[in-house]
Amino acid sequence: MSKFKLANIFAYGFVTLFSIYVLLPIIVMILTTFKTRKEIFLEPLGLPGQFNFSSFEKALSIGLGGFIFNSFLVSLFSVILIVIISGMAAYVLARIDFRINRYVYLLIVAGFAIPPAAVLVPLYVTVSNLGLLNSIYGVVMPLTAFGIPFTVILFYAFFLDFPKEVEEAATIDGCSKMQIFFRIIIPLSGPAIASAAIFQTVWIWNEFLLALIMLTSDEVKTLPLGLMKLRGEWSSDWPSIMAGLTIAILPVLIVFLIFQKYFVRSLAGLGK
Amino acid sequence: MNKTQINSIGFSLSSDRVSVIILLIPALIFCTVFIFIPAFWAIVGSFYSYGMTSLNDWKWVGFDNYIKASQDEFFWIALKNNFIIVFASIVLQVGVGTILAAILDRGIKYGKVIFRTIIFTPMVISSVAVSIIWLLIYDPNFGILNNILKAIGLPTPTMGWLGDPDISIWMIMIVAGWQNTGFMMVLILAGLQGVSKEVYDAAEIDGATGVKAFWYITLPMIRNILIVAILITTIGAFKVFEFVYVLTQGGPSNATQVLGTYIYLQAFNLLHMGYANALSVILLIIALILGWFQLKASRRA
Numbered sequence: 001m002s003k004f005k006l007a008n009i010f011a012y013g014f015v016t017l018f019s020i021y022v023l024l025p026i027i028v029m030i031l032t033t034f035k036t037r038k039e040i041f042l043e044p045l046g047l048p049g050q051f052n053f054s055s056f057e058k059a060l061s062i063g064l065g066g067f068i069f070n071s072f073l074v075s076l077f078s079v080i081l082i083v084i085i086s087g088m089a090a091y092v093l094a095r096i097d098f099r100i101n102r103y104v105y106l107l108i109v110a111g112f113a114i115p116p117a118a119v120l121v122p123l124y125v126t127v128s129n130l131g132l133l134n135s136i137y138g139v140v141m142p143l144t145a146f147g148i149p150f151t152v153i154l155f156y157a158f159f160l161d162f163p164k165e166v167e168e169a170a171t172i173d174g175c176s177k178m179q180i181f182f183r184i185i186i187p188l189s190g191p192a193i194a195s196a197a198i199f200q201t202v203w204i205w206n207e208f209l210l211a212l213i214m215l216t217s218d219e220v221k222t223l224p225l226g227l228m229k230l231r232g233e234w235s236s237d238w239p240s241i242m243a244g245l246t247i248a249i250l251p252v253l254i255v256f257l258i259f260q261k262y263f264v265r266s267l268a269g270l271g272k
Numbered sequence: 273m274n275k276t277q278i279n280s281i282g283f284s285l286s287s288d289r290v291s292v293i294i295l296l297i298p299a300l301i302f303c304t305v306f307i308f309i310p311a312f313w314a315i316v317g318s319f320y321s322y323g324m325t326s327l328n329d330w331k332w333v334g335f336d337n338y339i340k341a342s343q344d345e346f347f348w349i350a351l352k353n354n355f356i357i358v359f360a361s362i363v364l365q366v367g368v369g370t371i372l373a374a375i376l377d378r379g380i381k382y383g384k385v386i387f388r389t390i391i392f393t394p395m396v397i398s399s400v401a402v403s404i405i406w407l408l409i410y411d412p413n414f415g416i417l418n419n420i421l422k423a424i425g426l427p428t429p430t431m432g433w434l435g436d437p438d439i440s441i442w443m444i445m446i447v448a449g450w451q452n453t454g455f456m457m458v459l460i461l462a463g464l465q466g467v468s469k470e471v472y473d474a475a476e477i478d479g480a481t482g483v484k485a486f487w488y489i490t491l492p493m494i495r496n497i498l499i500v501a502i503l504i505t506t507i508g509a510f511k512v513f514e515f516v517y518v519l520t521q522g523g524p525s526n527a528t529q530v531l532g533t534y535i536y537l538q539a540f541n542l543l544h545m546g547y548a549n550a551l552s553v554i555l556l557i558i559a560l561i562l563g564w565f566q567l568k569a570s571r572r573a
Contacts, residue, residue: 007379007482007483008379008380011375011379011380012380014371014372014375015372015375015376015380015387015391018368018372018391018453019387019390019391021450022390022391022393022394022450022454023390024409024416025402025405025406025409025450026393026405028405028408028409028416029405029408032408040414041413041414044413044414044415044416044419045416045419045420045423081302085298085299085302086299088295088296088298088299089295089296089298089299089300091295092292092295092296096288096292098292104296104300106567107300107303107308108299108303109563109566109567110560110563111303111307111308112563112566113507113559113560113562113563113564113566114307114311114556114559114560114563115507115510115511115532115555115559116511117511117513117531117532117535117536117552117555118311118314118552118553118555118556118559119307119310119311119313119314119552119556120314120535120536120539120548120552121313121314121317121539121545121548121549121552122309122310122311122312122313122314122317122549123306123310124539125313126305126306126309126310141302141305141306142306144302144306145302145303145305145306145307146306146307148299148302148303149303149307152299153570176288176291177288177291177292177295178291178294178295181291181295202395202396205398206397206398206399206400208398208399208400208513208514208517209513209514209532209536212536213536213540223398224398224399224400224401224514227398227400227401227404228400228518231404231407231518236414238408238411238414241404241408242405242408245401245404245405248398248401249397249398249401252396252397253393253396253397256393256396257389260389260392263392263396264388264392264458
């Protein structure tokens with residue numbers, strides 16, 4: 001019995017300690033937001049003397065709203081493109097016995113393995129040649145391309161488990177493959193679409209490297225670039241920097257806490 | 273309709289050939305234009321010398337860029353750091369993630385959802401934001417880490433947590449672990465929940481409970497998920513960019529460079545486009561080898 005209790009104490013102790021490690025930086029961020037610059041220098045470990053909202057005003061005045069809006073547009077366009085294009089391709093791979101499918105699948109897996117840094121210079125030249133530097137489409141296009149392989153693999157596994165009978169019935173009724181895909185498969189693929197969309201949104205909302213090389217003027221910068229700008233311009237004005245981070249992070253955290261069941265489910269499915 | 277041929281899974285060949293092409297082509301175009309053709313040009317460009325302002329002025333240099341890399345101390349540091357990150361991530365993220373998953377699966381009764389939610393949260397925060405928060409925590413003057421250590425009378429590193437080349441890469445790993453361990457935990461937890469209760473009942477009859485049951489029964493049963501977790505972590509470790517870029521910019525004196533940041537430095541700060549391509553090709557080869565392992569693992573699973 002005593003051995004059982006010890007194991008229990010260890011189990012709760014371990015997850016509690018790890019949870020503190022996770023929560024501490026978030027608490028530091030929020031508390032620092034309300035402190036004055038004098039307070040963080042004199043009492044780095046203390047609580048804020050009073051709730052001081054001036055940091056929020058300063059953070060908003062630098063145009064954080066614009067960065068959030070740009071990130072929203074980039075995520076929205078990229079995720080819609082990724083989901084539709086990947087779904088179509090995965091359907092062909094999973095359902096239609098086409099000679100080139102084997103090679104297409106190999107290409108897709110190769111595409112999944114290649115990181116943006118491995119094609120950085122030519123990718124920059126490509127986007128530049130398309131005239132898309134300093135345009136959000138200059139990141140939407142490559143991000144879509146880099147999101148497709150993984151999403152195809154995800155949908156492919158889903159479509160393989162999909163019952164064939166419905167499609168066979170539709171074929172007998174004279175539907176083409178295109179009609180079957182858009183009228184039957186898409187409406188029945190809710191869970192797979194949700195998984196793919198959630199995963200890609202998290203990735204694209206936070207993507208930094210491609211945005212860093214493609215977007216240099218402030219009007220088109222995405223949120224991670226905007227946060228770097230705060231950091232660069234205010235160097236040691238930590239309350240304002242943390243206010244900026246809080247504004248940037250809080251909406252995502254709230255959405256996550258509301259939908260956390262779906263987030264967890266969608267990411268957990270990746271191991272299958 | 274009557275004239276068209278119906279095959280085993282029931283589709284008409286003539287019209288479907290068109291459908292197939294229309295459904296497949298957008299994915300192929302995107303990947304070709306933004307991944308495969310750039311990969312091809314990275315390989316070609318690695319045999320030339322050129323800069324940002326002279327994109328049309330390529331000079332053939334043969335294998336010079338690769339020879340330069342083999343003699344470049346910082347390239348080797350970057351490569352070594354990527355391997356350190358691979359191994360440290362496997363231990364910290366997959367290892368600790370497995371322990372956390374095991375505890376949440378069968379080790380505790382209360383608060384499972386709360387703990388899981390808290391530990392998973394960092395996954396949805398941008399790496400840039402995460403890194404900036406940790407910059408403040410590590411700050412020698414304002415940071416809580418130094419101030420806590422001072423308050424309990426422990427020594428603090430004289431060059432700062434991120435300024436000491438011996439420890440800075442490990443400080444980056446603490447941040448990476450903070451963000452990614454929860455993801456691994458959730459991934460492995462899904463695998464653990466697939467292990468049926470009967471298996472544990474049978475194990476208990478044979479005298480295996482608790483840690484023993486976990487080690488001998490559970491771990492072998494979730495082997496495939498662990499392999500996937502290790503592969504995702506390894507591939508991720510070669511994609512590391514934000515943590516290093518924000519926390520140390522590759523410093524102090526290039527001690528924390530990784531391939532991603534070093535390629536960026538060579539290409540967009542020093543404008544050595546040809547050399548950056550050679551480094552990219554090395555990363556490309558590593559990535560494709562890992563991709564091949566991924567393919568093998570997923571087929572077995």
